[in-house]
Amino acid sequence: MNRGAISELFERRFNQIPEIIVRAPGRINLIGEHTDYNNGFVLPAAIGQSVWVAVSRNKGSDHHFYAENYDAWFKTGELTPVTDTGLRWANYPLGALDELRKEGYDTGGLNMVIGGDVPPGAGLSSSAALISAVIVAVDGLIGAGLSRPHMARLAQGAENNFVGMQCGIMDMFASLLGKRDHVLRLDCRNLDYVYSPFPDDEYRLLLLDSFCSIHRL
Numbered sequence: 001m002n003r004g005a006i007s008e009l010f011e012r013r014f015n016q017i018p019e020i021i022v023r024a025p026g027r028i029n030l031i032g033e034h035t036d037y038n039n040g041f042v043l044p045a046a047i048g049q050s051v052w053v054a055v056s057r058n059k060g061s062d063h064h065f066y067a068e069n070y071d072a073w074f075k076t077g078e079l080t081p082v083t084d085t086g087l088r089w090a091n092y093p094l095g096a097l098d099e100l101r102k103e104g105y106d107t108g109g110l111n112m113v114i115g116g117d118v119p120p121g122a123g124l125s126s127s128a129a130l131i132s133a134v135i136v137a138v139d140g141l142i143g144a145g146l147s148r149p150h151m152a153r154l155a156q157g158a159e160n161n162f163v164g165m166q167c168g169i170m171d172m173f174a175s176l177l178g179k180r181d182h183v184l185r186l187d188c189r190n191l192d193y194v195y196s197p198f199p200d201d202e203y204r205l206l207l208l209d210s211f212c213s214i215h216r217l
Contacts, residue, residue, distance in 0.1 A: 001050070001052050001068075001116050001117055002052075003021055003023070003052075005115070006018075006021055006052040006054045006113060006115050007021060007054060009054070009066075009115060010054040010056075010111075010113040013111075014056070014064070016056055016111070017056070018054035018055060018056050018113070019055060019056040019057065019141060020054070020055045020056070020140045020141055021052065021054045021055075021137075022052070022053045022054075022055075022133045022134075022137040023050045023051070023052050023133070024050060024051050024053075024129040024130070024133035024136065024175045024176070025046040025047055025048070025049065025050045025118075025129060025175055025178055026046070026047050026049045026051070026118035026124035026125050026126060026129050026175070027044045027045065027046055027047060027124065027125045027128070027129075027170075027171055027175055028044065028045055028047055028124065028205060028207060029042055029043065029044040029045075029170065029174075030043045030044070030045065030183060030205075031043040032170075036167075036168025036169055036170035036186075036188045037166065037167060037168030037169075037188075038168075038188075039188050039189045040188055040189075041185065041186065041187055041188070042185075042186050042188060043183050043184070043186075044171075044173075044174035044178070044183070044184055044186070045174065045178060045182070045183045045184060045198065045205070046174055046175065046178025046179070046180075046184075047124065047207070049116070049117045049118045049119075050116050050118060050129065051114065051115075051116035051126060051129040051133050052114070052115045052116045052133070053093075053112060053113070053114055053130070053133040053134055053137050054112070054113045055110055055111065055112045055113075055134075055137040055138070055141060056110070056111050057107065057108055057109065057110060057111075057141065058108075058109040058110065058111050059109070060109040061108060061109045062075055062076065062077045063075065063077070063093075063094075063097070063109055063110045063111075063112070064109075064110070064111045064112065065090055065093055065112045065113075065114065066112070066113045066114070067089050067090075067114045067115075068113065068114065068115035069114075069115060069116070069120075070086075070089060072086070072087065072089070074087050074090040076090070076094070077109075079094055079097055079098040079101060080094075081094070081163075081164075082094070089114075091162060091163050092127050092131050092134070092158070093112060093114070093130065093131070093134045094162065095131060095157075095159065095161070095163050096134035096135050096138070096154070096155065096158045097110075097138070098158065098161075098162050099135075099154040099155075099157045099158045099162070100135065100144075100154065102157075103154070105138070105142055107141065107142060110138075112134070112137075114130065116130075122209070124207070125171035125172075125174070125175065127159065127163070127165070127171075128155060128159070128171035128172045128174075128175050129171075129175045131155040131158045131159065131172065132151065132152070132155050132172050132175040135151045135155055135158075136151065136176070139151065148176045148177050149173070149176075149177070151172075151176050152169055152173040152176050152177070152191075153169070155172035155175075155176070156168070156169045156172050168188060169186075169188060169191070170186060170188065173186055173191070174186075177193065179195050181197060181198055181200055182195040182196060182197055183195070183196050183198050184196075
């Protein structure tokens with residue numbers, strides 16, 4: 001997936017050109033597992049795999065979402081959690097819109113296409129990347145001018161309050177503020193952060209699927 005591919009997909013699905021296209025990366029974490037929601041330090045880094053979101057406003061009040069990875073549509077006029085197992089992916093963009101609504105930002109109806117190559121359920125924070133991408137896209141649409149740390153707080157609120165996942169802020173912060181060839185030291189007590197160069201000519205970070213299955217002989 002890239003900018004051209006998500007734009008072309010949006011045009012095919014909605015017969016219009018997207019107003020905003022946003023890419024939000026997944027993340028890995030080197031130090032500090034489960035310390036973000038305990039007000040500790042973490043050391044994440046953004047990765048190359050990303051979630052892409054293409055968005056335009058429509059003339060109505062309903063939201064129309066298409067998730068390319070699931071080949072699934074979702075339409076709603078309400079910002080309420082989805083309980084249908086096959087459509088729960090829609091809770092992430094809905095949660096993002098709900099947090100923005102609480103801040104007084106009304107987008108009107110949106111057309112949205114979601115795609116990307118962050119594998120769901122792999123511990124690379126695909127959900128945080130999706131929520132972050134939607135918040136950045138809406139911020140661009142309405143010109144709210146939100147800071148990235150503020151966006152991270154909103155993204156965490158979407159996970160905590162709408163989706164029901166009581167996670168910390170690390171995932172969203174890394175997706176929204178990750179910097180190429182750097183790791184990010186974040187103090188989760190006050191969101192102070194420092195970038196440290198990562199010498200990729202000397203080291204490599206390997207993402208390994210370490211799941212192992214047991215088969216009876």
